[in-house]
Amino acid sequence: xxxxxxxxxxxxxxxxxxxxxxxxxxxxxxxxxxxxxxxxxxxxxx
Numbered sequence: 684x685x686x687x688x689x690x691x692x693x694x695x696x697x698x699x700x701x702x703x704x705x706x707x708x709x710x711x712x713x714x715x716x717x718x719x720x721x722x723x724x725x726x727x728x729x
Contacts, residue, residue: 687695695715703713703722712723 699713699715699720700707702720703711706722706724707713710725712725712727714721714723
């Protein structure tokens with residue numbers, strides 16, 4: 684997200700880790716867009 688001040692980025696980062704921290708620790712990929720958090724568990728297989 685462009686144009687955010689450092690305190691807002693820090694707050695968003697804390698929120699993402701609160702929601703997706705365990706998944707990240709297990710190697711997941713996380714995307715954050717417009718208040719939505721998507722978690723993709725790796726490896727991604729079709």
